[in-house]
Amino acid sequence: MPAVQAPADILREVFGYASFRGQQQDIIEHVTGGGDALVLMPTGGGKSLCYQIPAIARQRAGHGATLVISPLIALMQDQVDALHEAGVAASFLNSTQDWREAQAVERQLLAGHITLLYAAPERVTTPRFLELLDALHARGQLGLFAIDEAHCVSQWGHDFRPEYRALTLLHERWPGVPRIALTATADALTRADIIERLRLQGARQFVSSFDRPNIRYTIVEKKDPTRQLLQFIEREHAGEAGVVYCQSRKRVEDMAATLNAHGITALPYHAGLPAAERQHNQSRFLREDGIVMCATIAFGMGIDKPDVRFVAHVDMPKNIEGYYQETGRAGRDGEPADAWMAYGLQDVVNQRRMIDESPAEESFRQVMRGKLDALLALAEATDCRRARLLAYFGEEMAPRPRGTTKKIAAGADSTRTNGHFDHWCGNCDNCLNPPQVWDATDCARKLLSTIYRVQQMSSISFGAGHIMDILRGKPTDKVAQFGHQQISTFGIGSEYSEAQLRSVLRQLIALGALQVDAASYNTLRLLEPARPILRGEQPVHLRAAASAKKETRKRQAPAHKAPAPAAAELDAAAQARFAALKAWRAETAREHNLPAYVIFHDATLAAIAARAPQALQDLQGVSGIGATKLERYGQAVLDACLAASAH
Structure with a gap:
């Protein structure tokens, strides 16, 4: 041989x-x-x-x-x-x-x-x-x-x-x-x-390391997810390719329609669409610039498009593996990208219900609950998201060198030393804008106590909305119907906003102190971990509910499309060559019925543009140009560069 x-x-x-x-x-x-x-x-x-x-x-x-x-x-x-x-x-x-x-x-x-x-x-x-x-x-x-x-x-x-x-x-x-x-x-x-x-x-x-340092992780409290998503795209990723993951097929189609109505080119993708339509939409996503794909988890495995600038979740995935796999489709080219998720109480309820109603064996459901708990812990975290994400896969994030560690506000992470954070990635929402943590022990005890007393009095369970009405002292028809204004906790939580109470309920479910009973219309039941909280034996320190959350980065949509990240450092002449190369690549990709990145990645085009080649030998050694591509495309690439330089 x-x-x-x-x-x-x-x-x-x-x-x-x-x-x-x-x-x-x-x-x-x-x-x-x-x-x-x-x-x-x-x-x-x-x-x-x-x-x-x-x-x-x-x-x-x-x-x-x-x-x-x-x-x-x-x-x-x-x-x-x-x-x-x-x-x-x-x-x-x-x-x-x-x-x-x-x-x-x-x-x-x-x-x-x-x-x-x-x-x-x-x-x-x-x-x-x-x-x-x-x-x-x-x-x-x-x-x-x-x-x-x-x-x-x-x-x-x-x-x-x-x-x-x-x-x-x-x-x-x-x-x-x-x-x-x-x-x-x-x-x-x-x-x-x-x-x-x-x-x-x-x-x-x-x-290998699971770290994707170019991806910025952000998890926001869900209020109006459609509006929040629109703001995120318009402020930070106007005209750029992205993927929006939704839990249901209907939500996928509604979200795509809404984005299109706001001038964002979006396509739906889910298993209920005809195969030809799914293939057509995927082909457009891969071959055209600036398409946003709204999809269920049916879309994504193996998608190689390198310039996906963001992956957004408007519904929480099932576990960290799914979250990591899906967010990993952003920034495959190594350029800055975003992983953004909106997360709320109903997400916790829905995911718990799907596990509890699964026909699988209890041992399997128990493992799935543990995986969900890990994702909830990531969503509720007040310390570095990246450190927690890596820890889940058994990897410890290396402390940042002292010379590059940025000083940020105290109180966000117990690993802080002398005003610095040893585990600070500098590229997640918690590191860039440390959240406030508050002592929610009193609020948690009042909520749990209200649930306990309602169950004692009525022998039936009630949902989150009714429990919050009792605690805040709201005289609703339902409160009057069941006589719940007589409960000793009625009105003792009037100082807490509905957003605060929802946040505490969500985190108590995440802690395992409460269970959502799907069989009884999403009612709340106390679990054993609630006992030490009720007795005052276990303090509860939780992430503060967001109010007017600061933006970690505001990037208004420019009047003209910004250059691709790979070309951002090029001077004006090189930018002209890069634009000419992209136009040539787009035409070539259409002729060959291929995604443009299969011809050359943006990074390769940027390297060619920076080199300003005058002859074919100048293209040798450019990253991404092998022998076949040099032979096949070398002259056309050279012609495009020379034509752009002549102008």
């Missing part, structure tokens, strides 16, 4: 990058050499290269093709398009192809003309596909198995797909073929499940 080509040479030749990032080189060398690996790497960290380069190296060394198991058809198409642009022979087998197209791909595969073949787990485990792999293996042409989005194998993960569990047969049937399993999101429980379910006990584990 030929000698294995150095991965660094393939990185430069095929993909046009001068050096690896993070653990990429160790992973790639290990897998290229035939080792198994489990790779945890954040979205945008370069996971795809971790199996694409070994696939190229192993095929060139005579080991044969790589099978990539991918859960989504759209993701397969994007990956194959990008590989074709880089000059790599790749294809897929999925339901979009007719019988003749699928047979043509199979013939190419058996002839050794395909380096990477993408397929869904459902197809991989069919008898016909297994026979195809048997034929490849018999010829010594089955080089590597890459299992992408590996968290789908775990019932504890946020995207569980039972079909992934059948993938154990790959190792059982062809034990000599190396495997690499990759995911961007897995806590310790999910990670252990991946190892067990995929039989990866002997695999090396590569766990």
Whole structure:
């Protein structure tokens, strides 16, 4: 067999990058050499290269093709398009192809003309596909198995797909073929499940930092989420691409209609839409600038669009894994991006109800409650959001160097020393604008006491609104009907606003002191952790309810569209070249029916514009320009730059 080509040479030749990032080189060398690996790497960290380069190296060394198991058809198409642009022979087998197209791909595969073949787990485990792999293996042409989005194998993960569990047969049937399993999101429980379910006990584990320092995390108290979202987009992301996650299909469609009515180009995406409409909307999102996608969690896994400037949640997700995976779709290009979420009492109620009404076993529901509690703790946190997020995945955020740690207001974090915060990321709402914390012990005791007395008096439970009316002394018809004005706590909480009481109720539910009984119209019931609070044995210090919350950053929409973040530092002449390159790229992408970023990322165009090339050799070494792209597009890129400079 030929000698294995150095991965660094393939990185430069095929993909046009001068050096690896993070653990990429160790992973790639290990897998290229035939080792198994489990790779945890954040979205945008370069996971795809971790199996694409070994696939190229192993095929060139005579080991044969790589099978990539991918859960989504759209993701397969994007990956194959990008590989074709880089000059790599790749294809897929999925339901979009007719019988003749699928047979043509199979013939190419058996002839050794395909380096990477993408397929869904459902197809991989069919008898016909297994026979195809048997034929490849018999010829010594089955080089590597890459299992992408590996968290789908775990019932504890946020995207569980039972079909992934059948993938154990790959190792059982062809034990000599190396495997690499990759995911961007897995806590310790999910990670252990991946190892067990995929039989990866002997695999090396590569766990990269989960930190996405370019993403600013903001969680706001939900009041009028539609208005809050509009203000957020108009002030900070006018004309930019983003994703808005909603819990229900109806909310998705209503939100998209509202954004469009306010001049923001928005599209809906959910599983209830016709497949053709979903595909059309996703294609527009990927190929056009400034589109906002309003979606349920049906949208997103594997979306590679690099210039998504914000991800917003108007409804709370189920757990931190889902939140991290979804917010990770922002800022894949490494430029500044926002993860924004509105969160309120009803979110807590809804998520608790969905878990409690689940037909799953109690042990599973208990784990899901724990995951929800971790997300509630993140939402209610008064310290650094990023530190808490990383801690959930078992990573401690490194203290900022003294010389760069910014002094901020005291009282927001117990780790403060001499006016400085050792765990201060400088890019979340709590760090930029420390929240106030108040002693809510008295308020919490009054609320819990009111619930207790109402249950004693009426032998039935009531919802949050009625409990607050009693505590604030409001003589409503319902209060009079049940005689609740006679309760000793009637009116003793009149000094608290409704917003304060809702905030305390929400946080008492998050603490596990209260339960929302979905079967009884979302009524409130006391739980055991309420007992020490009622007795005055446990103080309750809570985040203050927001009133007129300060903006951490106000960026009014400019009269003209601001330059892409990658081009912000270019001078006027380079900006003109960058604009010309973007126009050329847009036209080329339309001709090839590809997303523009598959041709070149903004960062590559900015690097070309800064270099002001005068000849083709000036393009060599620009990050993102491999040999195939230089040959295919070099002259056109040069012509665009020279034409812009001439003007």
